[in-house]
Amino acid sequence: MTTxxxxxxxxxxxxxxxxxxxxxxxxxPRGKVVAIMGGSGSGKxxxxxxxxxxxxxxxxxxxxxxxxxxxxDRDGVYKLRRKMGMLFQHGALFTDxxxxxxVAFPMRELTDLPxxxxxxLVLMKLNAVGLRGAHQFMxxxxxxxxxxxxxxxxxxxxxxxxxxxxxxxxxxxxxxxxVICGLIRSLNDALGATSIIVSHDVKETFLIADYxxxxxxxxxxxxxxPHDLMQSTLPFVHQFVHGEKDGPVPFHYPAAHYQTExxxxxxx
Amino acid sequence: MIERTWRVGVGARLxxxxxxxxxxxxxxxxxxxxxxxxxxxxxxxxxxxxxFFVGMVLALxxxxxxxxxxxxxxxxxxxxxxLVRELGPVVTALLFAGRAGTAITAEIGLMKATEQLSAxxxxxxxxxxxxxxxxxxxxxxxxxxxxxIFSMVGILGGYLVAVPLIGVDDGAFWSQMQANVDFRLDIVxxxxxxxxxGVACTxxxxxxxxxxxxxxxxxxxxxxxxxxxxxxxxxxLDFVLTSFMMVV
Numbered sequence: 001m002t003t004x005x006x007x008x009x010x011x012x013x014x015x016x017x018x019x020x021x022x023x024x025x026x027x028x029p030r031g032k033v034v035a036i037m038g039g040s041g042s043g044k045x046x047x048x049x050x051x052x053x054x055x056x057x058x059x060x061x062x063x064x065x066x067x068x069x070x071x072x073d074r075d076g077v078y079k080l081r082r083k084m085g086m087l088f089q090h091g092a093l094f095t096d097x098x099x100x101x102x103v104a105f106p107m108r109e110l111t112d113l114p115x116x117x118x119x120x121l122v123l124m125k126l127n128a129v130g131l132r133g134a135h136q137f138m139x140x141x142x143x144x145x146x147x148x149x150x151x152x153x154x155x156x157x158x159x160x161x162x163x164x165x166x167x168x169x170x171x172x173x174x175x176x177x178x179v180i181c182g183l184i185r186s187l188n189d190a191l192g193a194t195s196i197i198v199s200h201d202v203k204e205t206f207l208i209a210d211y212x213x214x215x216x217x218x219x220x221x222x223x224x225x226p227h228d229l230m231q232s233t234l235p236f237v238h239q240f241v242h243g244e245k246d247g248p249v250p251f252h253y254p255a256a257h258y259q260t261e262x263x264x265x266x267x268x
Numbered sequence: 269m270i271e272r273t274w275r276v277g278v279g280a281r282l283x284x285x286x287x288x289x290x291x292x293x294x295x296x297x298x299x300x301x302x303x304x305x306x307x308x309x310x311x312x313x314x315x316x317x318x319x320f321f322v323g324m325v326l327a328l329x330x331x332x333x334x335x336x337x338x339x340x341x342x343x344x345x346x347x348x349x350x351l352v353r354e355l356g357p358v359v360t361a362l363l364f365a366g367r368a369g370t371a372i373t374a375e376i377g378l379m380k381a382t383e384q385l386s387a388x389x390x391x392x393x394x395x396x397x398x399x400x401x402x403x404x405x406x407x408x409x410x411x412x413x414x415x416x417i418f419s420m421v422g423i424l425g426g427y428l429v430a431v432p433l434i435g436v437d438d439g440a441f442w443s444q445m446q447a448n449v450d451f452r453l454d455i456v457x458x459x460x461x462x463x464x465x466g467v468a469c470t471x472x473x474x475x476x477x478x479x480x481x482x483x484x485x486x487x488x489x490x491x492x493x494x495x496x497x498x499x500x501x502x503x504x505l506d507f508v509l510t511s512f513m514m515v516v
Contacts, residue, residue, distance in 0.1 A: 092383035
């Protein structure tokens, strides 16, 4: 058994003529919580999709449990995905199913477990995220934080080896954020899984991550433990970690000269 | 032009995959039954009401013309043939596209926009077997049944106008219909048409939903395209099928 459950090796990925990643290397050791951070549009979520085999790299490879993801056929990719659980940014709960049925969905689809056992397992998963009492609700009746917790219960339904989180803290109130933050760490340790968090929320991510990769301009701009990165003097990391308005990442999107554009007659 | 050709190719691929993964989907036939309820049973009201009025109008217009030639007893045949051969399958397909087709497109488009299909994929659950195939077979099974109900209700509407209202002879209405409507040439051909329309309308709705850009505008446009493309396809296919049926 290799130490790293996921390895990204010299990975490049382009989309519509734009190169999003250029020779990225990352490793995700078993049992750890590893974060991928970076500004909006830096291709963090795309990295999760590459790990999940939803898209193929232009160059390089992603290995999950020693298997090269893009070399697998459909059945091979599905076999690898059974080792994964994913929490989507907005939960992606099935709106026509209740909370209970959402969590039961992967069990019913992928296993032959009897309904009585599925019931017990679903209640256990919901209990782990504190929502056993909400099992009868429909997704439309849940708050954003509750929906995210149900999605988390669904992601861990089959005790995956890898749990991927796409912006798990986005749009949550401070209490929900703290709850999700604690759950990610405790579930990771309880299940013995590996967690990959894609986020740009520095405070929460640094609180639970063992290791952090910073992605900028298609490359890994910095990496290290949260403590190392807090002390980093790299201009990009410093600007990002301390939330400074201007720095290597400019406040203004590239545009024509301000005065020239205002004075020109050209219609925008 | 290239984009349209590409879309036809993607649509054909989706159709092929739907057929391939249908076996997987049939293992849990309750999913198809559930969709038959949503697409078929829930379309019944609009089908029954429309059929009733279409049958009544047919009887009125038919009587107006037939009486000039002293053949008002043939009103039953006229109503039945018009409904069974043409109006039943065609109007049912047009109503189906407007009612169930748009619902299918909007539902799948929104599932895509809210990452529900991606979530399914990431769970190693095939969305074509789980979402597309049950809806496809529900549409294909529902359409001929709805068309048959349309024709029956239409004939009833025609009867109510022709016999109690206008005063055409009751026996002549039914006996002429029985004597002149052929099971193989009229009824079976009508059912074949509705089956083909069922495949076309449902597949168009599914493809448009699956191919919709994941935005509010994208889903809205896809829904509109479902109605427009389905309607034109049904009318064009009706001409082609009628020509073949006349020759054969």
